[in-house]
Amino acid sequence: MLQFVYSKEDLLERTLTPDGHGRVQLSKFDEVLRSTWDEAAENGYFRYQLEELQTKILPGPMQYVVQLNIKRAVERRPAQNIVHVNQPFNPDLFNFTKVKTNEILLELQPQRNGNDSTVINDTQRSNHNAIIINVSPLEQYHVLIVPRRFECLPQSLSEDAIHLALDTLLLSSQRSFRVGFNSLCGLASVNHQHFHGYDCQYKIPIETAAARHVIGQCFELADWPVRGFIFQLKGSTVERTASAVYKVASVLQRKEIAHNLFMTRGDELNPDGPITEQTVRIILWPRHSSFGVRKDAASVNPAGFNVALCELAGHIPVFLQDIFDAMTEEMAKEVIRKRSLPLEEFEALKDEVREVFR
Numbered sequence: 110m111l112q113f114v115y116s117k118e119d120l121l122e123r124t125l126t127p128d129g130h131g132r133v134q135l136s137k138f139d140e141v142l143r144s145t146w147d148e149a150a151e152n153g154y155f156r157y158q159l160e161e162l163q164t165k166i167l168p169g170p171m172q173y174v175v176q177l178n179i180k181r182a183v184e185r186r187p188a189q190n191i192v193h194v195n196q197p198f199n200p201d202l203f204n205f206t207k208v209k210t211n212e213i214l215l216e217l218q219p220q221r222n223g224n225d226s227t228v229i230n231d232t233q234r235s236n237h238n239a240i241i242i243n244v245s246p247l248e249q250y251h252v253l254i255v256p257r258r259f260e261c262l263p264q265s266l267s268e269d270a271i272h273l274a275l276d277t278l279l280l281s282s283q284r285s286f287r288v289g290f291n292s293l294c295g296l297a298s299v300n301h302q303h304f305h306g307y308d309c310q311y312k313i314p315i316e317t318a319a320a321r322h323v324i325g326q327c328f329e330l331a332d333w334p335v336r337g338f339i340f341q342l343k344g345s346t347v348e349r350t351a352s353a354v355y356k357v358a359s360v361l362q363r364k365e366i367a368h369n370l371f372m373t374r375g376d377e378l379n380p381d382g383p384i385t386e387q388t389v390r391i392i393l394w395p396r397h398s399s400f401g402v403r404k405d406a407a408s409v410n411p412a413g414f415n416v417a418l419c420e421l422a423g424h425i426p427v428f429l430q431d432i433f434d435a436m437t438e439e440m441a442k443e444v445i446r447k448r449s450l451p452l453e454e455f456e457a458l459k460d461e462v463r464e465v466f467r
Contacts, residue, residue: 110213112237113141116220120279122342123387124374138280142240145214146250149242154211156180156244159251164311169438174311175425181245182428188298192400194365196293196300198263204301205241205255214240214252217277238273243305247419247426251307254288262302264293266358266370272351274304278372278389279347285310288372289418294398295367296417305418314423315392316375323459325466326353328378334442335394335421335449338462341378343388354391356465360458366450367398369418394421395458396448412444420445 115138127133135143149155163177189202198204216237239258243251254277256262256270278288288306291297319331320339326349328339338357342350354370361368375390396416413432414425425441427433450458 110210111141111145111215112218113138113215113240114218114220115276115280120276120347121282122279122389124282124284133282133284136280136282139283139286141215142252142281143250146242146252149211149214152211154209154242154244155246159246159249162248163433165433166311167436167438167441171314171423171438171442172312173423173425173438173441174309174313175427175433175436175441176248177428177430177433178247178426179428179430181247181426189300191293191297191300194292194294194367194398195265195362196263198261198300200261203299204261205239205253205258205299205303206261206301208241212242212244214242216240217254217273219276240277240306243307246307248307248309250286251305254304254306256302264291264297264300264302265362266290266292266355267302268351268355270302270304271354271358271370272347274372275342275347275351275389275391277304277306278374283308284374284387287313287419287422287424289422290370291417292361292368294400295369295396296399296415307419309419309424311424313373315371315390315421316373319380320378321380324463326350327357327462327466328380329459330392331380334446335396336452336455337392337394337421339378339393340391341388342391343377343386350391353466354393357393357462360461360465361393361395364458364461365398366395366458368396369394369421371418371422373422392422394448395450395455396421397450414444416445416448421448 157180165175167173216239218237239255241253243253256273274288285308290304320328321331323329326340330337371392376384377386377388413429414427
């Protein structure tokens with residue numbers, strides 16, 4: 110099995126400068142991830158072949174990116190029955206210790222001695238952080254990031270896990286690489302701690318969404334269909350940023366509030382002045398819970414899409430052709446808005462967030 114050993118020097122807060130053709134050189138991590146993912150696709154390890162997806166940008170101020178992906182809804186692994194945000198891990202159910210060896214692309218290992226990143230072969234079962242193919246991909250290079258895989262952690266956010274997710278995003282030189290998390294009752298389908306990583310070449314609306322300052326490193330989305338908190342890496346470190354995000358996530362987990370998280374490169378948060386730099390944005394949405402087994406079939410979900418980490422960010426995979434053809438920005442917003450907490454509840458949550466930062 111490949112181990113990808115990295116150091117802080119491999120983390121790219123700013124993406125590289127494009128060449129004359131608008132392309133950005135792949136990082137060493139990008140090269141390894143893409144080559145192993147492509148090899149897995151060629152060997153038929155996915156549930157379906159991901160072909161070029163029909164894509165359109167909806168007219169309107171949001172500029173939603175909508176893609177038609179029928180196979181993901183039909184052929185993906187059945188979701189587990191989720192009834193609590195803090196539901197314990199159940200070893201009898203499917204989890205990522207049970208995936209086939211050929212689905213594991215590599216393991217991430219922070220470098221403790223020296224500064225050079227390397228890729229080494231290791232055939233021994235290890236407890237490193239695994240990068241696994243998503244056998245039902247929503248986009249190119251869709252993977253699952255599983256921290257400390259054999260510790261069998263439940264699907265909840267921890268400071269260490271957020272740190273690893275940020276590291277993974279920063280190992281890529283590509284602005285198009287995104288990382289996200291669905292909590293239990295927030296449309297996570299497997300109760301085993303994991304993040305999603307995937308590549309979307311289109312500009313996603315959340316990259317430029319306006320924000321208002323709340324306290325410390327915590328901001329809130331200023332004008333967005335679902336109320337949420339937003340953080341940035343600019344002016345901080347990975348460690349401090351992961352800690353700030355976890356402070357808010359811990360409040361949501363304690364209060365049994367479902368949530369989704371999304372990490373992407375985008376504009377700096379500067380409510381009082383012009384936008385001059387790019388940074389990494391981390392968005393955390395508290396949301397109405399979805400209980401039980403998630404349903405994707407058209408017969409039980411006439412909206413044509415679910416609302417989880419990527420949909421909240423403005424990237425909407427749709428599984429019905431007629432919905433894809435007819436969708437407008439207002440149709441999409443109407444579905445997405447239903448997941449938002451009411452204003453009074455969100456304002457009370459902000460007060461609790463201020464307390465944990467104080």
